[in-house]
Amino acid sequence: MTTITVCTTCRTAEEREDRTLPPSGEAFLLELQAASGSGVAVRGTSCLMGCDHGCNIAVSDHGKLTYVLGRFGGSAEDAAAVSAFADGHAASATGQVPFRQWPQGVKGHFIARVPPLD
Numbered sequence: 001m002t003t004i005t006v007c008t009t010c011r012t013a014e015e016r017e018d019r020t021l022p023p024s025g026e027a028f029l030l031e032l033q034a035a036s037g038s039g040v041a042v043r044g045t046s047c048l049m050g051c052d053h054g055c056n057i058a059v060s061d062h063g064k065l066t067y068v069l070g071r072f073g074g075s076a077e078d079a080a081a082v083s084a085f086a087d088g089h090a091a092s093a094t095g096q097v098p099f100r101q102w103p104q105g106v107k108g109h110f111i112a113r114v115p116p117l118d
């Protein structure tokens, strides 16, 4: 099943500047859980080792491409865009989501695309 892995300890650029602010990652997890349908799983983890461009998430499934995205603020709009992208990943046999199907809200947020293991 396509799974969105959310870094719950991630900080936005503003939160990295002002360490008195709480990290947005945990709230982003809740937004993604609310935005995602039954065909996509959502889980949280601490630190995806991309802390300088948080908030970060990964979209993956067995035998499919993995996408890593970052620089999100963690809003409901961000969650809706990631969720729509994950729906496209779930519908694709390879995990590849054609550019024309990318939600506007994920454009400019891609960090890496990792091929599946053989």
Ligand code: FES
Pocket: 007, 008, 009, 010, 011, 025, 046, 047, 048, 049, 050, 051, 054, 056
């Ligand atoms: S805290 Fe989110 S990637 Fe490190």
